[in-house]
Amino acid sequence: MSLACTIHAALDLRIEQETPRAVGPHDVLLRLGAGGICGSDLHYYKEGRVGAFVVREPLVPGHEASGIVEAVGSEVTRVKPGQKVAINPSHPCGRCDYCRAGRGNLCRQMFFLGSASVFPHAQGMFRERFVMGEAQLTPIDEADVTLGEIACAEPLSIGLHAVQRAGPLLGEAVLVAGGGTIGCMCVMAARLAGAAQVIACDINDRALEMVRAVGADRTIRSDQATPDELADVAEVAIEAAGSPAALATCLKATRRGGRIIQVGTLPPEVPFPANSVMQRELDYRGVFRAHLEFDWAVQAIRTRRVDVRPLISAQLPLARSKEAFELALDRSRSTKVSTTRVLVSG
Ligand SMILES: [Zn+2]
Numbered sequence: 001m002s003l004a005c006t007i008h009a010a011l012d013l014r015i016e017q018e019t020p021r022a023v024g025p026h027d028v029l030l031r032l033g034a035g036g037i038c039g040s041d042l043h044y045y046k047e048g049r050v051g052a053f054v055v056r057e058p059l060v061p062g063h064e065a066s067g068i069v070e071a072v073g074s075e076v077t078r079v080k081p082g083q084k085v086a087i088n089p090s091h092p093c094g095r096c097d098y099c100r101a102g103r104g105n106l107c108r109q110m111f112f113l114g115s116a117s118v119f120p121h122a123q124g125m126f127r128e129r130f131v132m133g134e135a136q137l138t139p140i141d142e143a144d145v146t147l148g149e150i151a152c153a154e155p156l157s158i159g160l161h162a163v164q165r166a167g168p169l170l171g172e173a174v175l176v177a178g179g180g181t182i183g184c185m186c187v188m189a190a191r192l193a194g195a196a197q198v199i200a201c202d203i204n205d206r207a208l209e210m211v212r213a214v215g216a217d218r219t220i221r222s223d224q225a226t227p228d229e230l231a232d233v234a235e236v237a238i239e240a241a242g243s244p245a246a247l248a249t250c251l252k253a254t255r256r257g258g259r260i261i262q263v264g265t266l267p268p269e270v271p272f273p274a275n276s277v278m279q280r281e282l283d284y285r286g287v288f289r290a291h292l293e294f295d296w297a298v299q300a301i302r303t304r305r306v307d308v309r310p311l312i313s314a315q316l317p318l319a320r321s322k323e324a325f326e327l328a329l330d331r332s333r334s335t336k337v338s339t340t341r342v343l344v345s346g
């Protein structure tokens, strides 16, 4: 038997016993290493839904996780028992037109772990033991790289995909609006991509401390800045806050001919100044999850080309998931706490 954290409805989170499914020839039995609680996990917990995706049966959350190999199927060659692994939660179908065109994150039949977007739901990884196809796994043999760091591969992949969508950044100034986990990942990704200057803005001093800790060159309190301080500061602006105010800041901050990259999820209806996009020849580009960037993120973390350690705060055992979710919820609301990542561990 094995423990699983399951969300039955809003604020109804339980720890239950389950039996992991049988290990097929290409499967691997994993023990949870660490799992990051993401904004979408918090929405499932707090509201029982993320936008249109409603919890209709008990859902195991968790799509940002690392594991330790316990047993392998007869045909498995990528990993062996005892190894730490990064786990890619994304299962594009490989058959649809988008997959065939190399854009797996846009797959028509995506199966993404820890999501109620499909029914039966795609069960996630906040469970003591679970079985995963070996294709999803990358072994990490570096002894000093922790399971908590490896669990940051998925959110880092979003930052890398945002930068990939932005196009070449070498020599450019980049503004990241929003200093939460994804904003921090975007800051680190922009540095990795050669941006000459990375500026970050937020309305929270603690968030600005965090973006400085991960390498932002300059920070701006967007709610206190004068219009002049914000105008034309960057060739590229990345909206990583999911707020209309942050989008307005991005539009103000982007130089003529520049690009705005939308990573955050905005409310359903947001007024959009299309004429400013037209007159200033701005490119407005969306970012949805990530594709090849997952492997790049794993590589960057294992070599510490990107150091995610400042982002990791509390780590609680899986059996105390409810507490971990409450803590993460508290921190998402708090303006006094500078730490952003709360992990559960196996
Ligand atoms: Zn996430």
Ligand SMILES: [Zn+2]
Binding pocket: 092, 093, 094, 095, 096, 097, 098, 099, 100, 104, 106, 107, 108, 109, 110
């Ligand atoms: Zn597909």
